[in-house]
Amino acid sequence: CDRIRKLASVQTVSEILPHPNADRLELATILGWQVVVAKAELIQKGDKVVYCEIDSKLPSTATWLPEAVKRRIEGQKNKKDWFHVKTAMIRGQLSQGLIVLMKDLEEELEDGHDMTAKLGIEKYDDEETEESTGDRNKIKLAGGNCWKPFPKELVPKTDEPRIQSNPWMLQSFKESNSPYYATVKLDGSSGTFLIDPKTDEFWVCSRNHVRFHPNYGDDSPKVMCPYWEAAKNANLEAKLREHNKNLAIQGEVCGPRIAKNPLGLDRIKLFVFDIYDLKTRRKLPFAELVSTCVKLGLTMVPVECVGDNSNVTEHVSSIGNLLEASKGIYESSGNVREGLVLRSMDQKISFKVINNDYLLGKKSK
Numbered sequence: 001c002d003r004i005r006k007l008a009s010v011q012t013v014s015e016i017l018p019h020p021n022a023d024r025l026e027l028a029t030i031l032g033w034q035v036v037v038a039k040a041e042l043i044q045k046g047d048k049v050v051y052c053e054i055d056s057k058l059p060s061t062a063t064w065l066p067e068a069v070k071r072r073i074e075g076q077k078n079k080k081d082w083f084h085v086k087t088a089m090i091r092g093q094l095s096q097g098l099i100v101l102m103k104d105l106e107e108e109l110e111d112g113h114d115m116t117a118k119l120g121i122e123k124y125d126d127e128e129t130e131e132s133t134g135d136r137n138k139i140k141l142a143g144g145n146c147w148k149p150f151p152k153e154l155v156p157k158t159d160e161p162r163i164q165s166n167p168w169m170l171q172s173f174k175e176s177n178s179p180y181y182a183t184v185k186l187d188g189s190s191g192t193f194l195i196d197p198k199t200d201e202f203w204v205c206s207r208n209h210v211r212f213h214p215n216y217g218d219d220s221p222k223v224m225c226p227y228w229e230a231a232k233n234a235n236l237e238a239k240l241r242e243h244n245k246n247l248a249i250q251g252e253v254c255g256p257r258i259a260k261n262p263l264g265l266d267r268i269k270l271f272v273f274d275i276y277d278l279k280t281r282r283k284l285p286f287a288e289l290v291s292t293c294v295k296l297g298l299t300m301v302p303v304e305c306v307g308d309n310s311n312v313t314e315h316v317s318s319i320g321n322l323l324e325a326s327k328g329i330y331e332s333s334g335n336v337r338e339g340l341v342l343r344s345m346d347q348k349i350s351f352k353v354i355n356n357d358y359l360l361g362k363k364s365k
């Protein structure tokens with residue numbers, strides 16, 4: 001991404017509750033996240049702190065690290081110069097993120113102030129990122145298959161904010177009373193497909209790049225790039241040329257060798273989650289998205305439910321309910337699913353709800 005996720009920011013502790021199973025621990029709430037903290041840290045409701053989200057990579061020599069983290073780094077067998085903040089279950093309570101006390105930072109700043117760069121925090125990237133594992137072998141084999149940066153002046157990059165970091169989204173969602181829909185979040189790689197309005201070339205893009213056509217260059221033997229394979233399997237170029245050259249198709253490329261193929265597919269397949277009109281510069285609202293996918297014979301990401309805020313309040317009434325609703329399995333494989341993506345029908349509000357069982361690395365069955 002260009003916009004680096006705000007991994008560490010100034011926040012106010014909104015709640016401190018006793019830990020039901022541990023005398024020396026407490027449960028702190030920050031935004032929509034729960035963090036297990038030591039009572040000894042004396043964190044109070046209303047305290048201003050720096051909150052580091054899951055997937056933060058903290059520099060392990062930082063003086064401001066909480067004592068518990070310093071001890072864990074001390075105890076590491078293979079010393080690393082960074083510490084990965086993960087989702088954890090501590091005495092039966094979910095703990096996500098890390099709290100740094102202000103006194104350890106000597107700062108006076110407003111809520112939301114981004115501290116990521118200042119604290120030297122980077123994002124931990126697992127194999128989900130396009131440039132790592134899943135695709136790395138191919139990049140090597142094909143001698144580098146990135147052609148140029150993603151054409152973000154034509155079409156927005158794909159991304160979804162997390163509900164726990166943006167709890168106001170749920171609020172405005174409820175208040176606007178707009179109908180919404182939820183789709184299953186598929187754990188693959190992001191693909192964008194379009195016909196360049198200037199050159200009339202068909203472009204195949206991953207999260208951050210346009211990918212070379214598989215026949216480009218003289219590397220041999222040729223290794224099919226999964227994004228191109230997805231386009232080919234869906235006959236996407238022909239469909240766009242025939243139907244409407246102004247549409248960019250955005251979807252999750254899933255299948256063998258991508259992430260851990262949690263859907264258990266036997267070939268590469270594209271699941272559309274967005275269609276963007278390059279001319280009018282807008283995402284198609286839900287009904288048009290569905291009908292266009294039908295017309296073009298494209299598979300959408302599975303639609304979990306279509307709700308009307310006025311009668312389906314249960315689902316969206318709290319972050320807790322959303323997190324429960326995000327749990328489940330991929331029907332094709334029975335593997336634990338990554339979660340849900342909720343959106344208003346008009347595509348104005350959109351966020352992801354990641355399944356904590358998936359974050360904890362639970363196996364299904």
Ligand code: ATP
Pocket residue numbers: 005055128158159160162183184185186187188189190191251252273301341352
């Ligand atoms: P983060 O920014 O939270 O660290 P990230 O940027 O690596 O995470 P993801 O957690 O994968 O991204 O979430 C956003 C991505 O989810 C989108 O870019 C898209 O590729 C993918 N995705 C999978 N299923 C869906 C879906 N049903 N609707 C929308 N996007 C989806």
Ligand code: MN
Pocket residue numbers: 001005159160
């Ligand atoms: Mn992101």
Ligand code: MN
Pocket residue numbers: 128186187188
């Ligand atoms: Mn992803």
